[in-house]
Amino acid sequence: MSFVFYDLETTGVSTAFDQPLQFAAIYTNTDLKEIERVELRCRIAPHIIPSPYALMVTGIKPEQLVDPDLPSFFEFTQSVMELTKRWAPATWIGFNSIRFDEELLRQAFFQNLQPNIFATQFNGNNRFDILAAIYAVWCRNQGLLKWPTDLSGRPIYKLDRLAPENGFNTHNAHDALGDVEATLYLAQIISQGDPALWSSIIENRDKKKVMAKLETFEPVELVLRFGAGPPQTYVGCFCGTSEASATQAAFFDLQTGDPETLINGDDAAIFEAVDGSPKIIRSIATNKAPALFSILKPEFEHQRKAALIAANPGFRERVGRAMSARFEDGKTGPPIPIEKQIYGGFYSKADEALLTEFQKADWARRPEIVGMLSDLRLRQLGRRLVAFYRQDLLSELEVEQFESFVRERWYASDASAPEWTTFSSAARAIDDLRAQPEADQNTLDLIQAFLERMASKHFWPSGS
Numbered sequence: 001m002s003f004v005f006y007d008l009e010t011t012g013v014s015t016a017f018d019q020p021l022q023f024a025a026i027y028t029n030t031d032l033k034e035i036e037r038v039e040l041r042c043r044i045a046p047h048i049i050p051s052p053y054a055l056m057v058t059g060i061k062p063e064q065l066v067d068p069d070l071p072s073f074f075e076f077t078q079s080v081m082e083l084t085k086r087w088a089p090a091t092w093i094g095f096n097s098i099r100f101d102e103e104l105l106r107q108a109f110f111q112n113l114q115p116n117i118f119a120t121q122f123n124g125n126n127r128f129d130i131l132a133a134i135y136a137v138w139c140r141n142q143g144l145l146k147w148p149t150d151l152s153g154r155p156i157y158k159l160d161r162l163a164p165e166n167g168f169n170t171h172n173a174h175d176a177l178g179d180v181e182a183t184l185y186l187a188q189i190i191s192q193g194d195p196a197l198w199s200s201i202i203e204n205r206d207k208k209k210v211m212a213k214l215e216t217f218e219p220v221e222l223v224l225r226f227g228a229g230p231p232q233t234y235v236g237c238f239c240g241t242s243e244a245s246a247t248q249a250a251f252f253d254l255q256t257g258d259p260e261t262l263i264n265g266d267d268a269a270i271f272e273a274v275d276g277s278p279k280i281i282r283s284i285a286t287n288k289a290p291a292l293f294s295i296l297k298p299e300f301e302h303q304r305k306a307a308l309i310a311a312n313p314g315f316r317e318r319v320g321r322a323m324s325a326r327f328e329d330g331k332t333g334p335p336i337p338i339e340k341q342i343y344g345g346f347y348s349k350a351d352e353a354l355l356t357e358f359q360k361a362d363w364a365r366r367p368e369i370v371g372m373l374s375d376l377r378l379r380q381l382g383r384r385l386v387a388f389y390r391q392d393l394l395s396e397l398e399v400e401q402f403e404s405f406v407r408e409r410w411y412a413s414d415a416s417a418p419e420w421t422t423f424s425s426a427a428r429a430i431d432d433l434r435a436q437p438e439a440d441q442n443t444l445d446l447i448q449a450f451l452e453r454m455a456s457k458h459f460w461p462s463g464s
Contacts, residue, residue, distance in 0.1 A: 002090040003028045007179040008101045009058045011044060012051035015103035016339040017420035019045055019073055021060055023080055024176035027087050032188050038083060039177050042076035043067060046388050047406045049421040049454070052429040052447050056440070057174050062450035074385060077112040078359060080105070081119060089124025091205050095159045095183045098129040098288050110342045111381055115355040117342070121287065128205040128289045130183050133190055134162065135231035136201050136223045136291045144193045155230060162186060200293055207247060207287040214238035214249055217310035219298040222251060222284070223291035235295070237306040239281060240316035242323035247287040250319045252309055253280050254302040263308065263315045267322065274322045283323060341377050351375050358382070363390040426451055
């Protein structure tokens with residue numbers, strides 16, 4: 001299988017409410033030899049206020065956000081989607097990508113009405129995160145890499161420090177293509193320096209192989225990192241699957257837990273093992289390439305405990321119910337923003353067909369297609385897209401509704417703790433950045449002027 005090393009630069013750090021501004025990727029063969037590279041940029045969506053922190057980190061200039069020569073966010077997602085099809089089947093790899101870049105990419109597809117928001121996992125594609133490989137190297141072959149440290153001597157696992165420490169001297173940090181080159185470089189060190197370890201790590205990209213390994217009930221090692229400490233290895237075995245999700249497997253810690261006590265105990269004890277601290281039973285997302293490794297010679301006591309779990313399917317069912325209950329939320333509250341509804345269910349076949357038509361149609365036809373969609377989420381997003389790029393196709397009432405939506409986003413009260421950047425939070429960020437030593441005051445002046453123009457214009461001009 002081929003590999004796609006990719007990275008995004010974004011308007012901020014919210015995976016739901018920010019957007020990519022730059023996408024870069026290097027497509028390689030199985031031996032990690034480059035075949036093709038791509039770099040894409042786009043304009044900002046009209047309702048998003050960019051984080052001043054993000055602009056300072058990425059170096060993206062305010063004028064680039066509205067450059068008419070750049071494609072719209074909608075067109076940008078179309079281009080990225082075409083790459084997921086053209087390069088398939090491939091493994092999509094980034095640095096901390098499963099938690100960040102992957103979620104942002106899914107949101108981009110969702111908010112721009114792509115039929116398949118899981119494109120990096122379907123059509124023969126799968127995904128992997130090099131950060132998991134870095135943690136595995138720390139635990140299993142530490143001498144393979146040189147480890148930068150902070151002032152207190154603790155190792156640093158960040159890309160912009162790891163790559164230069166290991167000889168990558170051309171790293172343009174916080175540029176998408178520069179980060180892709182650095183990620184590929186580290187992958188090449190691992191794959192060439194310890195081929196067996198690389199093979200074991202990369203095997204976990206296949207959720208079926210992960211489940212097959214777990215369902216043997218043999219003790220296995222899981223590499224995890226929590227907080228600021230170094231990664232650690234946990235020895236455990238499979239002990240059930242969440243009733244709410246087939247990709248959430250339960251991992252019993254054989255070093256600290258006693259399955260016999262829980263097998264004979266009540267449901268409250270099992271829930272405490274799942275939800276308490278320290279955790280005896282952890283959740284493993286089998287579709288997120290966990291750093292899971294077989295053990296050649298397991299300890300006898302670990303094998304004994306694992307055999308008890310294997311012989312008690314009723315216990316595993318109770319664990320599955322406890323895992324499911326852990327994530328239940330019966331609370332009521334304000335309406336859920338549309339972005340937070342991304343995992344509210346798969347689309348019907350009829351809606352998928354309409355979304356495919358939407359992508360190919362011209363704007364004059366698109367409002368009609370939106371009206372035919374049965375999924376209320378898609379209808380809301382579709383109307384929003386038409387408002388972004390062709391307000392002349394909307395009724396006066398729809399235009400008023402769109403303007404109200406944007407005002408609510410831009411001027412949301414601090415008391416409501418919005419997860420997106422508002423004008424008030426952007427102003428505070430600029431003040432904070434100005435107070436920092438060696439602050440680039442000229443760039444901050446440009447960002448502040450840009451935001452003032454954004455507010456005074458009320459809305460950006462539409463157009464695809």
